[in-house]
Amino acid sequence: xxxxxxxxxxxxxxxxxxxxxxxxxxxxxxxxxxxxxxxxxxxxxxxxxxxxxxxxxxxxxxxxxxxxxxxxxxxxxxxxxxxxxxxxxxxxxxxxxxxxxxxxxxxxxxxxxxxxxxxxxxxxxxxxxxxxxxxxxx
Amino acid sequence: xxxxxxxxxxxxxxxxxxxxxxxxxxxxxxxxxxxxxxxxxxxxxxxxxxxxxxxxxxxxxxxxxxxxxxxxxxxxxxxxxxxxxxxxxxxxxxxxxxxxxxxxxxxxxxxxxxxxxxxxxxxxxxxxxxxxxxxxxxxxxxxxxxxxxxxxxxxxxxxxxxxxxxxxxxxxxxxxxxxxxxxxxxxxxxxxxxxxxxxxxxxxxxxxxxxxxxxxxxxxxxxxxxxxxxxxxxxxxxxxxxxxxxx
Numbered sequence: 001x002x003x004x005x006x007x008x009x010x011x012x013x014x015x016x017x018x019x020x021x022x023x024x025x026x027x028x029x030x031x032x033x034x035x036x037x038x039x040x041x042x043x044x045x046x047x048x049x050x051x052x053x054x055x056x057x058x059x060x061x062x063x064x065x066x067x068x069x070x071x072x073x074x075x076x077x078x079x080x081x082x083x084x085x086x087x088x089x090x091x092x093x094x095x096x097x098x099x100x101x102x103x104x105x106x107x108x109x110x111x112x113x114x115x116x117x118x119x120x121x122x123x124x125x126x127x128x129x130x131x132x133x134x135x136x137x138x
Numbered sequence: 139x140x141x142x143x144x145x146x147x148x149x150x151x152x153x154x155x156x157x158x159x160x161x162x163x164x165x166x167x168x169x170x171x172x173x174x175x176x177x178x179x180x181x182x183x184x185x186x187x188x189x190x191x192x193x194x195x196x197x198x199x200x201x202x203x204x205x206x207x208x209x210x211x212x213x214x215x216x217x218x219x220x221x222x223x224x225x226x227x228x229x230x231x232x233x234x235x236x237x238x239x240x241x242x243x244x245x246x247x248x249x250x251x252x253x254x255x256x257x258x259x260x261x262x263x264x265x266x267x268x269x270x271x272x273x274x275x276x277x278x279x280x281x282x283x284x285x286x287x288x289x290x291x292x293x294x295x296x297x298x299x300x301x302x303x304x305x306x307x308x309x310x311x312x313x314x315x316x317x318x319x320x321x322x323x324x325x326x327x328x329x330x331x332x333x334x335x336x337x338x339x340x341x342x343x344x345x346x347x348x349x350x351x352x353x354x355x356x357x358x359x360x361x362x363x364x365x366x367x368x369x370x371x372x373x374x375x376x377x378x379x380x381x382x383x384x385x
Binding site: 006009010012013016017019020023024026027030031034035037038053054055056059060063064066067068087090093094095097098131 | 195196199200202203206207209210213214216217220221223224225227228251253254256257258261262263284287288291292294295298299349352353355356357
């Protein structure tokens with residue numbers, strides 16, 4: 001009789017406890033997804049961009065890493081130099097084509113300085129230079 | 139009270155008459171009554187205890203239910219407001235370092251590193267800071283600058299590596315889409331709203347616009363007339379010209 005009188009309340013307690021646990025888990029998951037922050041691109045992903053010649057994404061990720069205050073490893077610094085090389089080679093051709101010789105010369109200087117720091121990625125610098133007609137002009 | 143046998147004076151609690159020894163009937167009745175009352179008392183006492191216990195258990199459960207209802211409501215509010223709560227913490231963290239972020243953005247803009255400033259703005263979630271609202275116009279143009287640049291780079295690499303045209307990733311379509319967006323944003327009236335444009339940013343906006351024009355001319359082989367006509371064209375029209383010039 002006693003048990004019978006509280007059965008409704010016990011069911012209510014059980015259901016409310018389950019719904020609270022579920023809501024709490026959803027809340028934690030939503031907090032985690034909403035507080036998502038970018039993580040820096042590491043060597044593996046930068047290697048992927050270089051291999052697929054997606055140099056603009058490399059530039060983008062290097063800028064993103066710098067924005068996050070990420071300190072690159074020695075190997076990653078070579079990718080950073082390659083990104084610098086590509087960005088300035090792109091601008092070099094653009095400025096040269098539009099008659100802005102001083103700006104083009106400044107970009108070419110950055111390409112040449114960055115080239116020295118590309119290490120094992122120097123073959124990619126040749127590809128970039130050819131792409132933007134630097135060898136012929138320099 | 140008198141003994142019905144000898145008439146002697148007896149008390150109710152006397153078991154027998156002290157004078158004649160006759161059993162005291164009143165005592166027996168009294169004893170029976172007392173036993174009955176005691177039983178009644180015990181029963182009532184037990185009932186009261188049981189009722190109290192039952193009420194206590196009921197109240198306890200009702201209290202637990204009330205607590206759980208409140209907890210559920212709070213959890214629900216937490217779920218629905220999780221973005222706002224996280225955003226509030228994020229914004230206050232940004233506001234605490236606002237001057238650092240502001241000088242970081244200014245330095246990148248001064249250097250003409252528009253891809254860098256765009257990444258800096260989004261990597262650090264600076265769009266949610268009220269103190270940086272006046273960077274929104276320059277960031278709108280930087281967004282278009284980055285998008286057009288990305289498309290042109292796709293075109294350059296696709297052409298150099300002789301990549302086959304992908305139905306879902308057509309560089310010319312990508313550039314056309316972003317150029318159309320660029321022209322609609324840069325001609326929108328809100329763009330020149332002073333509240334959204336910090337003093338001195340006009341120079342960076344003009345530089346980005348000029349670079350967008352120059353890079354499109356250089357790498358998409360378009361003429362000045364093409365560029366002017368783009369301002370009034372749909373995405374499909376721009377794409378058609380880009381494809382014609384690339385051929």
